[in-house]
Amino acid sequence: MTSYRNAQPTIPVVAVPASIKAACSSCSLQELCLPVGLSPSEIEKLDRIISSRQATRRGASLYRTGDPFRNLYAVRAGAFKTVDLSEDGSEKITGFYLSGEILGLDAISTDRQNFSAVALEDSEVCVLPFERLEELLREIPALQHHFHKIMSRDIMRDQGLMLVLAGMKADARLSAFLIGLSQRFANLGYSAMRFRLRMTREEIGSYLGLTLETVSRLFSRFSGEGWIRIDRREIEILDFTALRGIIEVRE
Amino acid sequence: MTSYRNAQPTIPVVAVPASIKAACSSCSLQELCLPVGLSPSEIEKLDRIISSRQATRRGASLYRTGDPFRNLYAVRAGAFKTVDLSEDGSEKITGFYLSGEILGLDAISTDRQNFSAVALEDSEVCVLPFERLEELLREIPALQHHFHKIMSRDIMRDQGLMLVLAGMKADARLSAFLIGLSQRFANLGYSAMRFRLRMTREEIGSYLGLTLETVSRLFSRFSGEGWIRIDRREIEILDFTALRGIIEVRE
DNA sequence: CGCACTATTGAGTATAGTCAACCGGTGTGG
């Protein structure tokens, strides 16, 4: 029986038996995740520091605001949202994370988790003990540089969202969101034109600074224009160019 | 005569003579910048890789969108804005940078500058060749960890702004902006209650997703409520608690 | 089967944007 890392009574986190150890060398996300550009022997070293995999059920927290920071998490399967919970109970979503993306980078600066990570569906992550990762970065320049690129990409992405939030109207925000998701799914090898939203209208609204009603109305409008087809969370993009079009007219 | 690093005909960048080489060991920002927590001999090593200092006049660009990425820049004196210029000429501001803060972190991921950095006043930066910095990070664990903290802090800060932009009304946005600036000036050893805005109303508006008129009206309102006193760009915070108060009521 | 959750749609409203006039300071050229 494996130990339940970080498990707290209220968090139904399911540990994966140690025998099914994480292994970058046999992972299909190799080319999207940390190991990008490493030699087999280097990937071997990376494998050795990844302590375990960890499953998180839909709706459960991988970590919570205030938890001490020790690990980064690479999403292996599923999807997460990170949420900022204020005292009064209202929650704001700061990000969505899909396979191959790294969770917890913001916590390095504070030594504690600043947000809570909640699984949007049954998910699994690889646990990366950060201290040991830093050691490895010192040994493997290619890994070091790639890690810096990953952090940098996070900064870029956040600044991109800032531009969207600060400069675009509701329809352009939603359009940018759909295009971004589409690209990320395409990167993962899924269809860019047809995918399943992992989140509710309310969660999209929270992320984009809109109300759920506005998101719903916009989906209806996009649908009416013939730009998308949408049925609950299944979405098909019919006119990519039109979607691109509305984000161009930023003022 | 020193060479003009990165200088392009249209960019009036002024190089500082090599004799006045950058030196962390004698810099007053030591405790805020890269050298935090390093031993004298380690700071010595850092000094050696900093190729030069570089002055940038008010309104001039330190770098521009599309420039190849080679260096990070630590602001030594003055202030910068980073701007995203769209084809039609409109510009959106993605960040403000004060002394001790690092410019260019977003470019690591793309190998090119994603934004342009423009000096808000006559300014000076230390030039940090990134390749050599990465080498040094491999040698000095304390520097490595601190660098990761700096990148992480950038991510945190961006996500904080996302929360502001996505979740707050105009008055709360401006209040959060003032409080943030106040803290940053306090960190630098300046007064937290009284400082000079380095940017125009339009630039603040661009950053916060508001129009310059709204920013102006809000300054007038805050002033009328007795929360601040403001004269052109000189601002004095009279009631910090009241300012904090309006950002609490986030829905 | 019923309840809770998610989503859609409508009606009225508030917040911030747009357009415009005006003011004061600064710098430039006749």
Next chain:
DNA sequence: CCACACCGGTTGACTATACTCAATAGTGCG
């Protein structure tokens, strides 16, 4: 040295966009 233009800022009137409140319906789970 003064006139003028320009820039940054303030304020007003009107308007549009997205929010709030509310009613209704479809889905899925216990």
